[in-house]
Amino acid sequence: MAWRSVRQLAHDDLTTAYDMLVRTEVAMKRGTVDKELGFELFVLQFAGRGKRYARQF
DSSP, X not given: OHHHHHHTSOXXXXXXXXXXXXXXXXXXXXXXXXXXHHHHHHHHHHHTXXXXXXXOO
């Protein structure tokens, strides 16, 4: 199921996600954001980038 979801992502989307993760990790290591909060913010920001990421039930 996860593989099918990943295949739907465009290369640009994966690049954006990677960049966002790197910035989040740097902020965590510098102590400017709590680790748990930083990861949650990443997930919310990436998931909120468009309806195409929203799962349809």
